[in-house]
Amino acid sequence: MEYKDLEVWFVTGAQLLYGGDAVVHVDAHSTEMVKGLNDSGKLPVNVVYKGTANSSEEVSAIFRAANGDTKCVGVITWMHTFSPAKMWIHGLMDYKKPLLHLHTQYNEQIPWSEIDMDFMNLNQSAHGDREFGFITSRLRKPRKVVVGYWKDENTQSKIANWMRVCAGWADSQNMLIIRFGDNMNNVAVTDGDKVEAEIRLGYHVDNAPIANLVPFVEAVTEAEIDTLVSEYERIYDFAADCKKGAEKHQSVREAAAQEIGLRRFLEDKGATAFTTSFNELEGMKQLMGFASQRLMAEGYGFGAEGDWKTAAMTRTMWVMAQGLPGGCSFLEDYVLNFNGAKSSILQSHMLEINPEIAGGKPRIEVHFLGIGDAGVCARLVFQAHEGEGIAATIVDMGNRFRMIVNEVKVIEPKALPKLPVACALWIPQPSLEVGAGAWITAGGTHHSSFSFSLTTEMMEDYAEIADIEMLIIDKDTNIRNFKQDIRNNEVYYMLNKALR
Ligand code: MN
Numbered sequence: 343m344e345y346k347d348l349e350v351w352f353v354t355g356a357q358l359l360y361g362g363d364a365v366v367h368v369d370a371h372s373t374e375m376v377k378g379l380n381d382s383g384k385l386p387v388n389v390v391y392k393g394t395a396n397s398s399e400e401v402s403a404i405f406r407a408a409n410g411d412t413k414c415v416g417v418i419t420w421m422h423t424f425s426p427a428k429m430w431i432h433g434l435m436d437y438k439k440p441l442l443h444l445h446t447q448y449n450e451q452i453p454w455s456e457i458d459m460d461f462m463n464l465n466q467s468a469h470g471d472r473e474f475g476f477i478t479s480r481l482r483k484p485r486k487v488v489v490g491y492w493k494d495e496n497t498q499s500k501i502a503n504w505m506r507v508c509a510g511w512a513d514s515q516n517m518l519i520i521r522f523g524d525n526m527n528n529v530a531v532t533d534g535d536k537v538e539a540e541i542r543l544g545y546h547v548d549n550a551p552i553a554n555l556v557p558f559v560e561a562v563t564e565a566e567i568d569t570l571v572s573e574y575e576r577i578y579d580f581a582a583d584c585k586k587g588a589e590k591h592q593s594v595r596e597a598a599a600q601e602i603g604l605r606r607f608l609e610d611k612g613a614t615a616f617t618t619s620f621n622e623l624e625g626m627k628q629l630m631g632f633a634s635q636r637l638m639a640e641g642y643g644f645g646a647e648g649d650w651k652t653a654a655m656t657r658t659m660w661v662m663a664q665g666l667p668g669g670c671s672f673l674e675d676y677v678l679n680f681n682g683a684k685s686s687i688l689q690s691h692m693l694e695i696n697p698e699i700a701g702g703k704p705r706i707e708v709h710f711l712g713i714g715d716a717g718v719c720a721r722l723v724f725q726a727h728e729g730e731g732i733a734a735t736i737v738d739m740g741n742r743f744r745m746i747v748n749e750v751k752v753i754e755p756k757a758l759p760k761l762p763v764a765c766a767l768w769i770p771q772p773s774l775e776v777g778a779g780a781w782i783t784a785g786g787t788h789h790s791s792f793s794f795s796l797t798t799e800m801m802e803d804y805a806e807i808a809d810i811e812m813l814i815i816d817k818d819t820n821i822r823n824f825k826q827d828i829r830n831n832e833v834y835y836m837l838n839k840a841l842r
Contacts, residue, residue, distance in 0.1 A: 345664060348512070349390045349413045350442075350505055352376050353404050355425030355474060356394045360463055367464055368422040369394055371448040375492050384498040386665065387415065387505040395425070401433035409438050416440035416508035418501070421470030422448065423463065427477035434481055440508045440807045441485035442501065443478065445471045446492040484806045506796075507803040510662035515544035517643075517654060518613040522552045522630075523622025525648035531787045532649035534738030539651070542743060543736075543808055547650045550611070556625035558610075559603030570598040578722065579705040590708035590718075597632035597720035604633045608642065615643030615653040620692065620714030629716035631693025632706075635764070638696040644672045645789065646694055651736045655791040658804070659734065668794030669698025671726075673733065673766060675788050678774070685774035686753060686767050689792070693721040695764035699794060701727030701754075707762050726766030728752050733770075733790040734801055739811070742835045746786045747801045748777055748815040752794075766792070772817045780815045780824045811835060 354372040356365050376391040395401045408414045416439055434441075447467050478485055486504050490497030525533045536547045571586075571594065583590045608616060616637075618630050638644045641664075643657025652672055659670045673689040692711060697704045704722035711719045734747045748770050755767035770777025798814055805812035811831050813824070 355421035398429040405433035405437040517545035523619030601633040634694040663795035666795040670793040671696035690765035700724035
């Protein structure tokens with residue numbers, strides 16, 4: 343999925359009460375504003391102006407078309423004049439994609455000496471957007487409200503971020519996640535209701551026996567492996583015993599074959615995310631850790647030990663961040679480091695961390711991995727660079743999905759000479775005590791999807807579109823209020839369906 347192939351539609355609400363002249367002005371203003379938004383260079387997705395909507399029939403026609411158009415990932419509405427909101431009811435009820443209600447105005451400031459009744463009747467979004475706000479609230483319609491002058495950077499950046507979320511949402515609506523093996527035996531938090539996930543979040547989770555993948559790996563030619571190993575030599579360092587001619591080089595070649603075979607298999611299936619399991623390796627020479635690292639960097643979602651929810655979220659976060667600096671990765675909470683205000687959590691996994699978040703040049707190493715049937719495995723070893731980021735997860739609470747987002751500060755770990763894996767070290771905000779305490783209170787996973795590029799607000803927008811629960815852990819979190827939020831949400835989700 344590429345942003346250049348996507349569109350967000352812009353619809354201006356009006357009515358014919360003020361005469362045809364007024365609508366002509368509204369239309370001209372809207373055309374200029376949409377052009378201005380596109381020309382700002384701030385928006386990752388092209389805005390397409392769909393004209394004014396002046397009646398119930400026109401509103402319904404636009405939203406029906408938006409539902410059916412595969413390029414359209416969201417609609418922005420703006421009420422230039424007063425647009426009686428009963429005419430929006432049927433269209434909004436039919437509409438299935440993300441909605442942004444832009445509360446702005448064509449002119450920035452009131453022309454004090456010129457303003458007359460005609461001007462006031464034409465430029466009344468302050469008034470019309472409230473009417474529209476009522477009907478979207480009355481319909482309990484999930485949407486994002488952005489308030490600000492359309493030329494302001496802050497307004498444009500809010501729209502830009504929301505567009506990224508729309509792209510992630512559209513991608514998840516036809517995401518296929520392939521699982522090689524089931525969830526790790528008896529693990530609860532990474533499991534969940536796959537039927538509900540498809541209803542609520544759009545993606546389809548499918549099983550593939552690892553035996554079906556083996557022929558794809560075996561079919562990779564020596565020449566293809568040579569080419570890929572040359573690429574590795576250009577972009578990575580090699581441990582001495584992994585270089586061409588050295589004793590462990592063959593394991594690097596086997597990992598390259600896995601990378602090519604796995605990519606082909608996923609392309610063949612049309613899958614954009616996958617999970618592995620260290621207990622499901624029959625016919626494989628090693629755990630596909632290195633291949634997972636490489637494919638994650640290309641945008642494939644990944645979850646270890648059958649964790650399809652994290653695989654999906656990692657893919658979605660990668661799509662949302664396309665073109666932004668930073669990178670994202672599957673990560674796992676491993677070891678605590680108690681150190682006063684700098685108390686932190688070492689994030690790692692057996693192997694599978696995305697090299698996009700590396701602080702330096704990743705190094706290829708090969709070591710024996712004693713868990714499951716993993717065997718002797720190649721891997722990229724590095725430490726994540728410092729910076730602010732977010733960790734996100736989705737858990738299945740039985741009657742709803744709950745997204746949890748924790749803002750984290752990635753800091754520099756010390757050297758880890760005896761731990762040859764990729765890792766990151768972070769302080770969960772506002773502190774290890776409160777951050778980890780809230781995460782555990784919320785039932786958050788040990789696996790998470792991490793991003794240096796996305797903001798908490800973008801994840802909030804995603805949860806709003808998906809209409810799932812959202813719990814945020816940031817610098818303002820305190821445990822007492824957090825627990826009360828959870829209690830309030832329990833009631834809300836119990837009553838939610840009855841309200842609609
Ligand atoms: Mn794990």
